[in-house]
Amino acid sequence: MYEKLRRENGQVAPVLLPGDVPAWFVLGHRENLEVMRTPSLWSCDSRIWNVQLSADSPLLPITAWQPLLVFADGEEHARLRAAVTDSLARFNRHGVRRYVVRYTNQLVDSFASVGRVDLVADFAEKLPILVLARQFGALDEDALPLGAAVRDMVKGTETALQSNQYVVSVMSELVKRKKDKPGDDFASWLLSHESELTDDEVMEHLRHAIVAAHENTTNLVANTLKMLLTDRRFRASLSGGSMTLPDALDQVMWDAPPLAVGACRWARRDTRLGDQEIRAGDMVMLGLAAGNVDPQIRPELSTPVHGNRSHLAFSGGPHECPGQDIGRAIADTGIDTLLARLPDIQLDGSSGELQVTSSLVSSRLNSLPSRFTPRSTVRKDTVAAAAAANGAQPLPAAAPAPAAGSDAVAPHARTAKASWWSGLFGRRRR
Numbered sequence: 001m002y003e004k005l006r007r008e009n010g011q012v013a014p015v016l017l018p019g020d021v022p023a024w025f026v027l028g029h030r031e032n033l034e035v036m037r038t039p040s041l042w043s044c045d046s047r048i049w050n051v052q053l054s055a056d057s058p059l060l061p062i063t064a065w066q067p068l069l070v071f072a073d074g075e076e077h078a079r080l081r082a083a084v085t086d087s088l089a090r091f092n093r094h095g096v097r098r099y100v101v102r103y104t105n106q107l108v109d110s111f112a113s114v115g116r117v118d119l120v121a122d123f124a125e126k127l128p129i130l131v132l133a134r135q136f137g138a139l140d141e142d143a144l145p146l147g148a149a150v151r152d153m154v155k156g157t158e159t160a161l162q163s164n165q166y167v168v169s170v171m172s173e174l175v176k177r178k179k180d181k182p183g184d185d186f187a188s189w190l191l192s193h194e195s196e197l198t199d200d201e202v203m204e205h206l207r208h209a210i211v212a213a214h215e216n217t218t219n220l221v222a223n224t225l226k227m228l229l230t231d232r233r234f235r236a237s238l239s240g241g242s243m244t245l246p247d248a249l250d251q252v253m254w255d256a257p258p259l260a261v262g263a264c265r266w267a268r269r270d271t272r273l274g275d276q277e278i279r280a281g282d283m284v285m286l287g288l289a290a291g292n293v294d295p296q297i298r299p300e301l302s303t304p305v306h307g308n309r310s311h312l313a314f315s316g317g318p319h320e321c322p323g324q325d326i327g328r329a330i331a332d333t334g335i336d337t338l339l340a341r342l343p344d345i346q347l348d349g350s351s352g353e354l355q356v357t358s359s360l361v362s363s364r365l366n367s368l369p370s371r372f373t374p375r376s377t378v379r380k381d382t383v384a385a386a387a388a389a390n391g392a393q394p395l396p397a398a399a400p401a402p403a404a405g406s407d408a409v410a411p412h413a414r415t416a417k418a419s420w421w422s423g424l425f426g427r428r429r430r
Contacts, residue, residue, distance in 0.1 A: 002027055002290040011294070012274035015285075017360070018058045021051055023264075024276060024284040029294040029312065031274050032286050035265050036317035042265040042284070044071050044319065049266050050281030062361060063264060063283070067201055068208050070263050070319065077318065079195045084205060085322045087189035091135060096326060100333040103130040108341045115374035116348060118367050119225050125151055127334045128217035128327075132210060135326075137178055137185030142170055150214045155357065155364070171206040175199050209323070215362075217327040219258035220249065222365045224335055226354070227252055229347040229370060237304075245332050247306035253313035254292050254305050261361040262286035262315045288312040345372040 005013040011028030026032050035042045046065045053059055065071050069080035107126055111117040129147030133139075138146065146167065153163040174187050179199070182188040186209075190202045197205070227248075228235050234251070237243040243251075262285075269280045278284070291312045293301060305311075314321040321327075339345070348371040355366040 002287070002293060005290075006295075010275040012276045012284075014276070019054065021053070021057070021059060022282075024273070024278060024282060025290070026273070026284055026287050027290040027294065028274060029291040029297045032262075032288070032291040032312055033316055034273070035284060035286060036262075036315055036319065039073055039077075039318055041268055041271060043073050043268050044077070044263065044265060045073055046071060046264070046266060046283075048268070048281055049283055050279070051283070058360075066204065066208075068204055070208070080197070080201070080205070081318070081322065083190055083193040083195040083197050084209070086193060087186055088323050088326065090189055091186075091326060093325075093329065096131065096135065096329055097333045099131050099134060100127070100330050101337050103127055104334045104337040105341070108338060112341070112375040116369070116371050119229075119370050120222050120365055120368045123334075123338065124218050124222040124225065124368075127221065128330050129210075129214050131330050132213055132217075135186055136174070136206065136210060137183055137187040138170065138174055146170055146210070147214055150211050151218070154211065154215050154359075167207055167211065168203070171203050171210070174206065175203045212321075213323055213327060216258040216321075217330050219362065219364060220252065220327060220331045221334060222368060223256040223258065224249060224252045224331060225338075226365055226368055227256070228335075228339075229345070229368065230351040230354075237306075243304075243306050245336050246328070249328060249331055250309055250311065251304060251306035254298075254308070254311045255301075256363075257288050257292060257311065257313035259313070259362050260287075260289040262288050262312070263319065286312075286315070288315070342372045342375070345370050347371075 005015075005025065006027050009027075011026070011031045013025045013027060015023055015025045017023055026035060046063050049063070053063070069077055069084060072080055104127060107123055111122055117123065125147060126144060129150070130143050133143035133146060149163040149166040149170075153160045153167065157163075175191070178185070178187045178191055182192065187202070187206055190197060190205060191199075228238065234243075234248070238245065238248055265284050265286065267278045267280055267282045267284070271278050273284070292298070297310075298305070314324040348369040354368065357364045357366055
């Protein structure tokens with residue numbers, strides 16, 4: 001599709017979104033960076049859009065203005081981003097990696113004796129939220145239910161609205177708890193930051209951060225494991241030492257970025273982008289995956305680009321992803337620990353059977369069935385004793401997303417439309 005659009009329109013293409021809403025899709029690597037790096041011309045504030053959406057438009061979740069740094073410009077963006085980046089900078093990176101190793105080992109222990117595992121459902125979807133929930137200050141028992149709710153919400157299922165309400169309720173309770181008893185965690189740091197965020201602003205940024213971090217890190221882990229299990233040359237380069245795991249992550253972020261389309265921008269005034277005349281108030285969509293395969297910078301897609309971090313996976317400019325190093329640390333350390341524990345793991349089936357759910361902004365691997373030589377595990381009481389000695393907690397039990405009508409609903413979330421998510425999602429095979 002990207003090749004067809006590029007042939008017909010150049011590096012910027014006119015497109016129609018659900019509801020026949022007009023927009024511009026940025027295909028070029030340089031053009032994407034031009035938009036990202038020029039906030040004086042390209043605004044993040046959707047309130048200047050020259051289009052009025054219907055109340056049930058599926059575009060509302062990604063375009064409706066919210067009091068978040070992703071929709072802010074200028075001084076307001078600087079205030080909100082300072083709170084987020086300063087708080088993220090306080091994370092103990094070595095501590096994060098220790099927790100990644102600890103939770104990876106616990107997850108592997110849960111299926112090591114079976115010899116089979118779905119690396120998406122049983123690993124990629126669980127590891128990030130276990131680490132992130134602890135760093136955010138959430139309760140251990142909230143971790144896996146929170147991760148399940150985030151994935152359900154982003155997948156656009158029939159219970160997506162209830163899942164969003166559950167996430168809001170957990171983050172709201174987290175803010176209340178940390179105001180009363182601050183700790184060494186992301187929520188407490190946001191609350192105490194000199195930017196003086198309101199409680200609602202803290203809650204909204206916690207919700208946005210947990211959704212973005214969990215979804216993108218899950219996709220990064222899943223896509224990297226998929227490439228390892230389906231591309232023999234890729235795995236041979238890694239196992240042979242010609243490519244490190246951090247290099248491998250960069251290759252994946254070029255070829256299968258966790259987010260295919262970045263946050264939208266709106267033109268502040270009439271301008272020209274690529275070969276197109278853009279009107280004031282027009283919306284442009286940042287094609288991260290499209291820019292990564294731009295033939296002007298990658299004439300031969302088969303040429304390895306591992307170690308090259310000029311990909312667009314983390315966006316760029318003043319809105320570049322502030323937590324990218326944490327996501328990389330979870331993926332890098334988690335996959336490395338997994339492969340050390342299960343060095344002979346391989347795909348259980350053919351790559352042609354793998355299903356991917358596509359949406360307007362991302363492609364999500366549904367499952368990655370794998371097999372390996374079963375490993376005997378130590379007795380559960382020994383595991384529990386070792387975990388307690390190291391301050392680790394047992395894996396919390398997973399819980400389904402809250403059912404419709406759940407009492408754990410933030411009042412303002414009740415006005416959301418479940419149909420916002422419909423129409424964005426479809427299934428395809430790879």
